[in-house]
Amino acid sequence: MKLKLDGWQLGITFSACHFLPGHSKCNRLHGHNYAIHMHLTGEPDANGIVHDFVELKRSMKATADEMDHCVLMPGKSKAMKLEHNGTQINVSFGDKSYSFPEGDVRILDLEVVSAEMLANHALDSILGRLKLGRNITKVKVGVDEGNGQGAWASREL
Numbered sequence: 001m002k003l004k005l006d007g008w009q010l011g012i013t014f015s016a017c018h019f020l021p022g023h024s025k026c027n028r029l030h031g032h033n034y035a036i037h038m039h040l041t042g043e044p045d046a047n048g049i050v051h052d053f054v055e056l057k058r059s060m061k062a063t064a065d066e067m068d069h070c071v072l073m074p075g076k077s078k079a080m081k082l083e084h085n086g087t088q089i090n091v092s093f094g095d096k097s098y099s100f101p102e103g104d105v106r107i108l109d110l111e112v113v114s115a116e117m118l119a120n121h122a123l124d125s126i127l128g129r130l131k132l133g134r135n136i137t138k139v140k141v142g143v144d145e146g147n148g149q150g151a152w153a154s155r156e157l
């Protein structure tokens with residue numbers, strides 16, 4: 001049996017900005033509205049429930065809230081340099097440089113802040129917040145970058 005949670009319909013969304021060094025257009029700072037989705041595969045327990053929807057939504061929302069209204073930065077980027085300078089974070093790649101207040105920036109443990117890598121991040125973040133029963137066999141998490149396009153990451157348990 002499969003549980004499906006749609007971030008757009010549930011309001012589990014966030015707005016954030018990023019850039020993709022090396023990409024012809026997306027190497028400029030720009031933003032998206034994102035949504036986080038989840039599919040959970042497993043068998044219902046004795047109460048007829050696969051997993052509590054409220055708990056699932058809470059973990060998805062916490063993951064979205066951490067990135068909401070932030071400048072998302074890839075902490076493991078090979079293409080750009082990230083430096084702390086007092087309360088600022090300086091970022092440079094190619095002939096570009098930016099400086100942001102550190103409170104506006106969320107550094108993620110990723111090489112690139114693409115929808116694909118954000119899906120991996122969201123999957124890890126959501127799984128880290130949930131205590132799943134042995135009845136759950138697979139978790140899939142999707143991150144949409146705007147309505148209609150997104151990437152999914154999955155894990156067999």
Ligand SMILES: [Zn+2]
Binds near residue numbers: 018026031032
């Ligand atoms: Zn983008």
